[in-house]
Amino acid sequence: MPPPLQICAQGKGRLLGTQAAPASSLWLHLGRVGGGGTGKRSYDGARAAPKFVIAPPHHPLQHCCSLVLPCAWIWGAHVCYASCGGKIKQGLLPSLEDLLFYTIAEGQEKIPVHKFITALKSTGLRTSDPRLKECMDMLRLTLQTTSDGVMLDKELFKKCVQSNIVLLTQAFRRKFVIPDFMSFTSHIDELYESAKKQSGGKVADYIPQLAKFSPDLWGVSLCTVDGQRHSVGDTKVPFCLQSCVKPLKYAISVNDLGTEYVHRYVGKEPSGLRFNKLFLNEDDRPHNPMVNAGAIVVTSLIKQGVSNAEKFDYVMQFMNKMAGNEYVGFSNATFQSERESGDRNFAIGYYLKEKKCFPEGTDMVAILDFYFQLCSIEVTCESASVMAATLANGGFCPITGERVLSPEAVRNTLSLMHSCGMYDFSGQFAFHVGLPAKSGVAGGIILVVPNVMGLMCWSPPLDKMGNSVKGIHFCHDLVGLCNFHNYDNLRHFAKKLDPRREGGDQRVKSVINLLFAAYTGDVSALRRFALSGMDMEQRDYDSRTALHVAAAEGHVEVVKFLLEACKVNPFPKDRWNNTPMDEALHFGHHDVFKILQEYQVQYTPSEDSNNGKENRTVHKNLDGLL
Numbered sequence: 034m035p036p037p038l039q040i041c042a043q044g045k046g047r048l049l050g051t052q053a054a055p056a057s058s059l060w061l062h063l064g065r066v067g068g069g070g071t072g073k074r075s076y077d078g079a080r081a082a083p084k085f086v087i088a089p090p091h092h093p094l095q096h097c098c099s100l101v102l103p104c105a106w107i108w109g110a111h112v113c114y115a116s117c118g119g120k121i122k123q124g125l126l127p128s129l130e131d132l133l134f135y136t137i138a139e140g141q142e143k144i145p146v147h148k149f150i151t152a153l154k155s156t157g158l159r160t161s162d163p164r165l166k167e168c169m170d171m172l173r174l175t176l177q178t179t180s181d182g183v184m185l186d187k188e189l190f191k192k193c194v195q196s197n198i199v200l201l202t203q204a205f206r207r208k209f210v211i212p213d214f215m216s217f218t219s220h221i222d223e224l225y226e227s228a229k230k231q232s233g234g235k236v237a238d239y240i241p242q243l244a245k246f247s248p249d250l251w252g253v254s255l256c257t258v259d260g261q262r263h264s265v266g267d268t269k270v271p272f273c274l275q276s277c278v279k280p281l282k283y284a285i286s287v288n289d290l291g292t293e294y295v296h297r298y299v300g301k302e303p304s305g306l307r308f309n310k311l312f313l314n315e316d317d318r319p320h321n322p323m324v325n326a327g328a329i330v331v332t333s334l335i336k337q338g339v340s341n342a343e344k345f346d347y348v349m350q351f352m353n354k355m356a357g358n359e360y361v362g363f364s365n366a367t368f369q370s371e372r373e374s375g376d377r378n379f380a381i382g383y384y385l386k387e388k389k390c391f392p393e394g395t396d397m398v399a400i401l402d403f404y405f406q407l408c409s410i411e412v413t414c415e416s417a418s419v420m421a422a423t424l425a426n427g428g429f430c431p432i433t434g435e436r437v438l439s440p441e442a443v444r445n446t447l448s449l450m451h452s453c454g455m456y457d458f459s460g461q462f463a464f465h466v467g468l469p470a471k472s473g474v475a476g477g478i479i480l481v482v483p484n485v486m487g488l489m490c491w492s493p494p495l496d497k498m499g500n501s502v503k504g505i506h507f508c509h510d511l512v513g514l515c516n517f518h519n520y521d522n523l524r525h526f527a528k529k530l531d532p533r534r535e536g537g538d539q540r541v542k543s544v545i546n547l548l549f550a551a552y553t554g555d556v557s558a559l560r561r562f563a564l565s566g567m568d569m570e571q572r573d574y575d576s577r578t579a580l581h582v583a584a585a586e587g588h589v590e591v592v593k594f595l596l597e598a599c600k601v602n603p604f605p606k607d608r609w610n611n612t613p614m615d616e617a618l619h620f621g622h623h624d625v626f627k628i629l630q631e632y633q634v635q636y637t638p639s640e641d642s643n644n645g646k647e648n649r650t651v652h653k654n655l656d657g658l659l
Contacts (some may be wrong), residue, residue: 093441210487225265251266277478292441341402423487477491580602
């Protein structure tokens with residue numbers, strides 16, 4: 034066996050050995066079959082702790098990993114636990130590839146490829162997800178080179194998934210922020226259809242490029258902090274960000290220059306005035322970065338001292354990173370029209386120049402050109418939802434794992450979106466919806482649910498405040514259904530749907546399947562359950578376990594499997610204080626009684642207590658590995 038790979042505290046530069054990990058961040062090194070390069074990908078999100086950075090080093094022998102935790106080592110398919118007294122026990126735990134295979138196969142020897150793809154999509158992941166590139170490439174190659182191209186046995190399956198096993202196992206074990214993604218998206222589709230019936234509003238027509246859009250266009254896309262995706266409607270039609278770009282360029286400025294520097298030039302308060310008013314605060318600064326005056330000043334702070342072409346390239350690269358390299362374009366026709374009809378913004382620009390609001394040496398006309406360029410950046414609902422999810426995820430792009438923005442930039446941006454993002458409707462939106470958002474005259478609304486997901490709603494018809502009619506209706510309904518409002522989680526508040534929690538029906542189904550397998554003597558089903566990480570000591574409403582049921586039915590092989598392979602507690606008591614041994618004696622199953630009696634010799638109550646704790650630790654550490 035090769036020496037274990039290393040885990041050390043980030044920034045400490047030393048091995049942890051058998052010590053508890055004191056650092057908030059760990060480096061997790063995974064060996065990949067066949068080696069083949071190194072790289073790092075972060076699965077840290079705003080809600081995830083501790084942070085794991087996974088790096089596949091050259092390792093020619095086998096896929097294995099070593100994870101140092103307090104008194105625990107996890108090695109490949111084996112688990113070794115050391116108690117504080119130095120006593121070591123060993124038990125078999127499946128590799129993550131085995132666990133995933135048995136979870137999907139449901140007792141079959143092979144998995145149809147279409148079943149795997151369908152199951153993958155049901156978790157919210159897409160086959161185009163850049164984190165799954167290695168898996169999808171290997172799957173295509175395997176299908177081309179095998180005779181049975183539509184079926185995968187365990188070895189072929191493991192070969193395909195091993196390079197992305199951690200992400201896939203997270204998905205199939207419902208460890209994402211929204212566990213029951215299919216149910217949640219069905220609610221989103223219903224909200225979409227409800228908003229689609231809204232017929233009011235008028236398409237912006239101050240430039241021809243905006244007026245050409247059909248009022249019937251309506252799309253919603255969402256991306257969670259784990260990269261789960263869902264889209265409904267016209268989500269692939271490009272449209273200009275317009276004012277939706279304001280929080281993004283403010284985030285870039287704070288990321289590059291810091292909060293203190295940026296707010297020397299722009300305030301933080303809602304203005305209470307129209308977004309395009311020629312008005313400054315008492316310090317002769319724009320009120321906030323979400324009104325036109327503030328956005329023009331923020332534009333002047335980006336990459337000072339270089340040409341507009343270099344500035345634009347820099348911002349486009351930033352936008353591409355935020356969007357996970359999905360569609361980000363530019364509408365030159367919109368840019369030209371904005372510049373030709375931008376008298377109000379030119380007036381604001383000269384007023385700002387007269388009040389010395391720009392950094393010294395700023396070319397105001399060039400800055401306005403750059404401002405119009407940024408307003409003319411194109412996105413789709415799908416790419417913009419990833420941008421929103423990057424903000425929801427603390428600055429990490431959820432589908433690439435790359436850190437794009439600093440936590441400081443994200444926090445400040447979301448704060449200003451919450452208080453100033455919806456034009457003159459900002460106060461009402463904060464009151465009714467309670468989430469950071471920004472709207473634009475092209476009909477887009479970028480909405481952020483911190484630590485959960487980002488959304489982009491797009492429909493060209495606008496209300497008198499300049500916000501999308503359908504988009505506002507959708508946001509209201511979303512918060513009416515789900516407890517996403519900032520203050521929905523206060524104690525004694527009315528109960529709403531929380532898509533972040535796994536439904537109770539899933540846990541009930543788990544207990545029923547386990548006890549039914551014990552009742553019918555189905556050892557293969559029990560083995561699948563154990564390999565998929567199920568708690569084999571779950572109890573029903575009478576506090577009866579699978580061992581109670583197997584002993585009462587006289588299933589010798591099931592009893593042996595539960596005791597010897599799963600190491601379950603042999604002395605659980607049900608609501609009538611009966612143990613499995615009592616059940617076997619009562620129903621005359623002397624073989625089972627003898628097995629339990631013999632096991633009692635090597636299993637004492639003190640060990641029982643430790644074993645229960647140990648089994649819980651197995652499950653906990655498997656979750657920790659994920």
